[in-house]
Amino acid sequence: MRKIITQILSICLLFCLSSCSQKVNKNxxxxxxxxxDRTLEADSGILNGTLITETENRNIIDLDVQFIQNGNLRVAANMDLTSGKNTIENYIEFYIVDGKTYLKNMDTTSQSVLENIGLSPNSKISVYNIFLDYSDDQLVSLFESSSRKGNVIQLKLNNKQLSTLLDSMGTLSISKGEITVTLNDEYIENIKLxxxxxxAYNTISSDLNIQLDCDILNINALKNIALPADLDSY
Incomplete structure (x- = not known):
């Protein structure tokens, strides 16, 4: 009887362990x-995000980007910067409208033509997707486990693979990597990293902490972007 109970407990334990062990869901x-891919190719939208990087100092970038790129490229981008205990609101403002670029860095302003940054009014802002040439199996191999609740998918990165992908010199070691994506109508609505x-490189070494929280709103629905009234004075 004791042997039977032991076997039953062992089976239950194995079942629990296998249930708790998260594997990667390829789909x-x-x-x-x-x-x-769809989100990067969107015709319009709004990005509201916060990027935190921490090595020796803690740096926080709050970013607000509005873009329309459906034949007449228009962009309005604003960045606030916090470094250590110092915060600079509107650290960088950047605009694209009517084939021209406008830049304001604190009190310094400038304007130029769009062609000077390799774009035309009919261009789309090209964001290179480094995973574009990966096969499905190669994409899956980047992760150790996945979980899903409704339209929220969490992926735990394969730390060794990520370290190699980010730094082929071996100076970077990843101890934790997680991506949480909220989907909406086949687009990314929110991404957390x-x-x-x-x-460590030569005599330089530091802990590394990177956190990103970005909302992507009004995908393919934004009609206008917010521009400052004094844009012509830049």
């Missing part, structure tokens, strides 16, 4: 990267 991974690790 979820492919869905995330398909949504990434949490990467922790250690950087």
């Amino acid at each position: 979820d991974v492919i869905e995330v990267f398909d949504a990434l 949490d990467i922790q690790g250690y950087f």
Whole structure:
């Protein structure tokens, strides 16, 4: 009787362990990267995000970007910067409208033509997707596990693979990597990134902490962007 009970307990334990062990759901991974491709090619939208990087100092970038790129490229971007204890609101403002670029960095303003940055009014802002040439199996291999609740997918990165991908010199070691993506109508509505690790090169070494939280709103629905009234004075 004791032997039977032991066997039953062992089976239950194995079942629990296998249930708790999260594996990668290939379909979820492919869905995330398909949504990434669609989002990068969107005709319009708003990006509201915060990027935190921490090595020796803690740097926080708050970014607000509005873009329309459906034949007449228009962009309005604003960045606030916090470094250590110092915060600079409107650290950088950048605009594209009517084939011209406008830049304001604190009190310094400038304007130029769009062609000077390799774009035309009919261009789309090209964001290179480094995963574009990866096969489905290669994409899946980047992750150790995945979980899903409704339209929210969390992917835990393969730390060794990520370290190699980000730094072929071996100066970067990743101890934690997680991506949480919220999907909406086959596009990415929110993406969170949490990467922790250690950087060492020659005599320089530091802990590394990168966190990103970005909302992507009004995808393919934005009709106008917000421009300052004094834009012509730049």
